[in-house]
Amino acid sequence: MSKTASKMISLGTVAPEFYLKDTNSSEWLSFSDLKGEKGTLVLFICNHCPFVRHIIKEIVMIANDYRVQGIGVIAISSNDVSKYLEDAPEFMTEFAFENKMEFPYLYDETQEVAKAYDAACTPDFFLFNNQNKLVYRGQLDDSRPGNGIPLNGxxxxxAIDGVVYNRIINPNQKPSIGCNIKWK
Incomplete structure (x- = not known):
C-alpha cells in the first residue's frame, strides 16, 4: 500500500470546469451543474484503494450531512482502468450502490480533470466556496488504515462548517494521504 500525499495547491485557486459521465446516472455533468449554493466538495477516490475503503462510510455521512446545507458533493475516479479493472465504470456504479453514495461518481477516463485539479492520491479532497475558490485541500482526519485512530472527519x-457558516478556515492544512492515482 503506497502512501502518497496530496499536492496542496494554492488556496484561492478557481475550480477547474469539467464535463464527465456520472456512473450512477449515466448523465454527462459539469462542475457548474453540480456545484452547491454555498460551496462544493470535489473528491478524487477509487474503488480499490484501502485508504478510500477505510473512510468511505464517513465520506457518505459528510455528504448526507452537508448536501442539505447547500454543499455540492462530487466524487471523481481518474485511475487507469486498463491496469486496475476494479476501478472501471461498471464497478464504480456497484461501489456507489454498495456504499449508498447518493452523489455523483464521475469517471475521468482521459485523466485530464485529475491533472487540472493537480490531484495526486485517493482520497484527495478539494473544497470550494460559493465563488468556486479553493478554501481547503487536505485530509479527512488523522485516521489511516491500521493506525488505530477512529474516523471522525x-x-x-x-472546513465545510467554515464554508456553510462563513467562518475563517485555518490555512494550515494537513495533506491527505492515500494511494497514488494510477496514471496511464
Missing amino acids: NDLRG
Missing part, C-alpha cells in the same frame, strides 16, 4: 468537517 474533523479536518474536513471543520
Whole structure:
C-alpha cells in the first residue's frame, strides 16, 4: 500500500470546469451543474484503494450531512482502468450502490480533470466556496488504515462548517494521504 500525499495547491485557486459521465446516472455533468449554493466538495477516490475503503462510510455521512446545507458533493475516479479493472465504470456504479453514495461518481477516463485539479492520491479532497475558490485541500482526519485512530472527519468537517457558516478556515492544512492515482 503506497502512501502518497496530496499536492496542496494554492488556496484561492478557481475550480477547474469539467464535463464527465456520472456512473450512477449515466448523465454527462459539469462542475457548474453540480456545484452547491454555498460551496462544493470535489473528491478524487477509487474503488480499490484501502485508504478510500477505510473512510468511505464517513465520506457518505459528510455528504448526507452537508448536501442539505447547500454543499455540492462530487466524487471523481481518474485511475487507469486498463491496469486496475476494479476501478472501471461498471464497478464504480456497484461501489456507489454498495456504499449508498447518493452523489455523483464521475469517471475521468482521459485523466485530464485529475491533472487540472493537480490531484495526486485517493482520497484527495478539494473544497470550494460559493465563488468556486479553493478554501481547503487536505485530509479527512488523522485516521489511516491500521493506525488505530477512529474516523471522525474533523479536518474536513471543520472546513465545510467554515464554508456553510462563513467562518475563517485555518490555512494550515494537513495533506491527505492515500494511494497514488494510477496514471496511464
